[in-house]
Every structure is written in structure tokens, then in C-alpha cells.
Amino acid sequence: MSGGRCPQRRHERRGPVRRHLLALCLAGAALVVVAAFVFRADKENHRVSPGAAPVRTTGSAVPGAPAPRPAGNLRIAAVGDIVMGSLPDKLPPDGGASFFDPVESLLTGDVVLGNLEGTLATGGTSKCDSIDGPNCFAFHVPPSYSHWLRKAGFTALNTANNHIDDFGAQGRRETFAALRSAHLAYTGRLGQITVQRVHGIRVALLGFAPDQGASDLTDIPAAKRLTARAAAMADVVIVVMHAGAEGSDRVHVAPGTEYFLGEDRGDSHRFSHAVIDAGADLVVGSGPHVMRGMEFYKGRLIAYSLGNFTGYEVLGLGGTLSTSGVLQVTLRPDGTYVSGRLRPTRIVEPGTPEPGGEAIDLVSGVSAEDFGPDAARISADGVIERP
Numbered sequence: 001m002s003g004g005r006c007p008q009r010r011h012e013r014r015g016p017v018r019r020h021l022l023a024l025c026l027a028g029a030a031l032v033v034v035a036a037f038v039f040r041a042d043k044e045n046h047r048v049s050p051g052a053a054p055v056r057t058t059g060s061a062v063p064g065a066p067a068p069r070p071a072g073n074l075r076i077a078a079v080g081d082i083v084m085g086s087l088p089d090k091l092p093p094d095g096g097a098s099f100f101d102p103v104e105s106l107l108t109g110d111v112v113l114g115n116l117e118g119t120l121a122t123g124g125t126s127k128c129d130s131i132d133g134p135n136c137f138a139f140h141v142p143p144s145y146s147h148w149l150r151k152a153g154f155t156a157l158n159t160a161n162n163h164i165d166d167f168g169a170q171g172r173r174e175t176f177a178a179l180r181s182a183h184l185a186y187t188g189r190l191g192q193i194t195v196q197r198v199h200g201i202r203v204a205l206l207g208f209a210p211d212q213g214a215s216d217l218t219d220i221p222a223a224k225r226l227t228a229r230a231a232a233m234a235d236v237v238i239v240v241m242h243a244g245a246e247g248s249d250r251v252h253v254a255p256g257t258e259y260f261l262g263e264d265r266g267d268s269h270r271f272s273h274a275v276i277d278a279g280a281d282l283v284v285g286s287g288p289h290v291m292r293g294m295e296f297y298k299g300r301l302i303a304y305s306l307g308n309f310t311g312y313e314v315l316g317l318g319g320t321l322s323t324s325g326v327l328q329v330t331l332r333p334d335g336t337y338v339s340g341r342l343r344p345t346r347i348v349e350p351g352t353p354e355p356g357g358e359a360i361d362l363v364s365g366v367s368a369e370d371f372g373p374d375a376a377r378i379s380a381d382g383v384i385e386r387p
Contacts, residue, residue, distance in 0.1 A: 079324070081308045083351070085139075096144075115158045117161060122142060140167055155196070157184055209243070238284065241266070241286075306324065327341075327342055342363060
């Protein structure tokens with residue numbers, strides 16, 4: 001049977017051993033045909049559309065191999081905007097090493113994600129060099145800070161926002177390289193689907209924002225198509241959106257499209273429902289710099305904004321601007337909601353996070369006001385239940 005060929009037919013009488021060899025060979029040929037079909041089907045399921053960003057897969061699974069059978073539930077932790085300061089003089093005194101220490105115990109899960117509001121770069125030209133006026137902000141911290149994010153417990157960062165381009169193409173390149181060096185996944189570039197394999201569960205991460213270079217949340221038909229692609233290749237789909245008008249008084253989800261400084265910041269309510277219709281299992285928001293309400297749609301949780309998680313010397317503090325939290329959610333391997341909890345945090349001077357604050361009261365109240373019977377029910381200790 002050298003070279004995989006079956007014994008040639010001859011005119012002499014075949015004995016029992018020869019018949020046995022022939023049967024084994026035919027069975028082997030059938031297995032080869034089945035394997036080829038499975039490989040082709042798997043390849044079709046992971047095809048990337050022309051012009052789309054590559055599907056990024058992280059984890060220990062062999063590329064192209066069937067995913068292991070999911071075992072157990074998926075634990076997710078999510079936060080809002082992360083700003084660790086800005087070069088040259090607005091940086092933590094210890095180089096960021098202890099920045100997340102007070103809240104590390106809350107940043108636990110199989111997937112721990114946040115919105116990276118700024119760049120991990122020392123090069124590039126600030127966008128504010130060519131923009132006049134007081135409303136331009138550009139953030140960058142050293143690339144080495146990516147390792148403090150990993151140390152804190154983060155596994156993935158969203159880069160679909162209005163600050164990933166603060167220092168142009170060079171800033172983006174340095175940021176993505178820094179995240180890769182710290183073994184942090186990222187998502188949010190145009191057409192990008194990032195897949196993580198966790199305990200045999202395939203988790204797709206997608207980031208959307210109304211900004212150039214990101215998957216556009218204002219193009220809802222395109223967002224639905226991208227989400228449907230992700231749902232076809234993963235067991236659980238998590239969508240991160242950077243949407244909504246900014247300000248201490250913007251805690252409510254406004255009906256229709258929101259604008260800020262003349263910019264279209266999307267219709268977060270319509271967008272969230274659309275991506276769930278297309279297959280998303282959890283939607284997590286940031287962007288308004290304040291926390292917003294939560295609702296359930298078709299049994300899936302939407303957290304419209306988790307506010308500012310950190311803002312070292314560059315973000316306004318006080319009241320709703322300092323109110324934040326860690327959203328902890330458990331999903332079944334098919335994306336079904338099991339449980340959730342909001343762990344309140346707050347930003348204290350000069351912009352670092354610590355446990356505590358008024359997040360539960362704030363989110364519980366605006367959820368009921370904005371979503372009525374569909375609002376998430378949040379207990380006094382932060383447990384999140386379906387209506």
C-alpha cells in the first residue's frame with residue numbers, strides 16, 4: 001500500500017488476507033474524500049470577503065481545525081473608555097505599573113475588554129497640529145503601557161473610536177504592534193472580525209464607530225452583514241460600539257441619530273437592535289463619557305455606555321463623569337444570557353480607577369426611564385436580571 005495506492009487486481013484467486021487488505025484500502029479512500037469535504041466546508045466558513053480586514057484568530061487551536069466541543073459557560077468583563085494619560089507630561093509617576101491595581105480583582109473573565117481611547121505610540125504627528133480651537137484632544141502613552149493593560153487582566157481592546165487616529169498612520173502602527181507584543185487582541189478596523197477561542201468556544205469581537213477607518217455604525221446594513229458573517233463563524237458574537245453625544249448630561253439614550261459638535265454619532269438604539277437581529281449576543285457601548293442604561297432585546301443584553309473607566313489628567317472628573325463600572329456577564333456557549341452583574345467603580349484624582357461609586361443607582365434609574373418594560377432589572381448589589 002505504498003503511496004496510498006490499493007492493491008492492483010490480478011487474475012489469481014484472492015485469499016481472505018487479500019480481501020481484508022482491499023477492504024481496508026477502500027475504507028481509507030472514503031475517509032480521504034470525507035476529510036477533503038470537511039476541510040473545504042471549513043475553509044468556506046472562514047473566507048474573508050474581498051477588501052475586508054483579515055479575520056484575526058487568537059488562541060491555541062490549530063488554524064483550519066474543527067473547534068473543540070464547547071465546555072462550560074463564557075465569562076465576560078467589559079469596561080468603557082481607557083485613557084492612561086498623554087505624553088509628554090501627563091503620565092502616572094510609576095510609569096503606569098500600578099495604574100489598575102485597585103480594580104484588578106474586578107477584571108476577571110475569559111474575555112476582558114475595554115475601549116482604548118488613544119494610542120500606544122511615541123511617533124506620528126498629532127491631529128491637533130492642524131486643527132484650531134479648544135475642542136481637539138490627542139492622546140498617546142508609551143507602547144510599553146500595553147503590558148500594564150495585559151497585567152490588569154484585559155484580553156482584548158476596541159480601537160473603533162475617534163482617538164485611534166490621534167497620531168496618524170504611524171500612531172496606529174505603533175499601537176497595533178504594542179498590543180500584539182502584549183498578546184492583546186484588538187478589533188474595530190474596517191471589516192475586521194477578531195475571533196478568540198476560549199475553552200472550545202469561538203468568540204467573535206467586532207468594534208463599530210462613526211469614524212474613518214472603523215467599521216461604520218452609521219451604515220446599519222453593512223453592520224448587519226458584518227455581524228452575520230461573524231455569527232456564521234463563531235459561537236458567541238460580542239459587539240462594541242463607540243456611539244452617542246458626549247457630556248455630563250448625556251446619560252439618556254436619545255431617540256434617533258445623536259450629534260456632537262456637528263458630527264453624526266449614530267443611532268445607538270437602532271444600531272444595537274440591528275446587530276442583535278443579525279446574530280450579536282452582547283452589545284457593549286462607550287463614547288458619551290458617562291454611563292447609560294441597559295436593556296434586553298430578544299433576550300440579549302445591551303449596555304449603551306459604560307462611561308469612562310480611567311482618564312489620567314486628560315478627562316473631566318466629577319459627578320457622572322467620574323461614575324463608572326465593570327460589567328460582568330456570563331453567557332452559555334450558544335450566546336444565551338445566564339447572569340450579569342454591574343460592579344461600580346469611580347475615577348478619582350488625578351484620573352485613576354477604584355471600586356465604589358454610584359453606578360448602580362445611575363444605571364438602574366436611567367434604564368427604567370429609557371426602556372420601560374425592556375429595561376434591565378438591576379438590584380441594589382448590581383445583579384442584572386432580564387425583565
